[in-house]
Amino acid sequence: SRELAASVLDGLRAVRKALHEAESELGAIDAVAGDGDHGRGMVRGIDAAVTAAEAAWHAGAGAGDVLAAAGDEWAARAGGTSGVLWGAGLRAAGEEIGGGAIDARAAVTAFAERVMSLGGAEPGDKTLVDALVPFRDRLESGTWAQAAAAAEEAARATADLVPRKGRARPLAERSVGTPDPGAVSLALIARTVSDYLAG
Ligand code: ADP
Numbered sequence: 001s002r003e004l005a006a007s008v009l010d011g012l013r014a015v016r017k018a019l020h021e022a023e024s025e026l027g028a029i030d031a032v033a034g035d036g037d038h039g040r041g042m043v044r045g046i047d048a049a050v051t052a053a054e055a056a057w058h059a060g061a062g063a064g065d066v067l068a069a070a071g072d073e074w075a076a077r078a079g080g081t082s083g084v085l086w087g088a089g090l091r092a093a094g095e096e097i098g099g100g101a102i103d104a105r106a107a108v109t110a111f112a113e114r115v116m117s118l119g120g121a122e123p124g125d126k127t128l129v130d131a132l133v134p135f136r137d138r139l140e141s142g143t144w145a146q147a148a149a150a151a152e153e154a155a156r157a158t159a160d161l162v163p164r165k166g167r168a169r170p171l172a173e174r175s176v177g178t179p180d181p182g183a184v185s186l187a188l189i190a191r192t193v194s195d196y197l198a199g
């Protein structure tokens with residue numbers, strides 16, 4: 001319905017605000033063992049995603065198509081590994097929602113499956129998957145707020161890990177003591193959507 005599509009759009013706007021506020025912090029975390037562009041990439045991605053979602057909404061798209069259009073532009077504009085994964089994940093979530101009601105658990109599961117099959121990372125590799133899997137698992141039986149808390153805790157815990165995937169790999173040892181930037185941003189987005197849904 002138009003109402004569901006409008007709430008997807010508003011949720012994306014809430015995420016845009018949160019990512020803009022976190023841009024420099026995410027860049028600083030990525031600079032420890034990566035190339036320092038994670039904040040910039042996430043901001044470019046969400047800005048393009050919101051613009052695309054607005055256009056889709058004005059063209060009469062439903063909730064699933066709004067989210068899928070947002071994902072396509074995120075992937076096209078963000079640059080970087082995380083942008084490709086976020087974009088593809090949002091498209092998969094949008095396709096799962098389709099024209100029907102929003103089943104958040106099914107949408108998050110579709111997002112996780114796409115991200116993991118495309119990126120090939122598994123829990124323990126020190127990527128955003130380390131926050132995504134606990135988030136998805138907690139959402140199976142818990143509330144969105146509980147799942148967001150699980151993602152935040154898991155993102156913090158990535159500080160202890162040695163990266164096995166992505167650009168941080170060559171500087172793996174330097175990364176120990178710092179959380180994975182993609183896990184931190186995923187937890188931030190989970191928390192932002194949780195707060196949005198709680199009104
Ligand atoms: P880049 O590494 O290309 O500069 P970003 O800095 O935007 O891209 O994103 C880095 C984040 O991408 C990492 O912190 C990690 O969470 C995530 N990432 C990297 N490779 C993978 C992968 N194969 N699967 C899942 N996430 C990954």
Ligand code: MG
Nearest residue numbers: 034035037038
């Ligand atoms: Mg980077």
Ligand code: MG
Nearest residue numbers: 035037080081
């Ligand atoms: Mg980069």
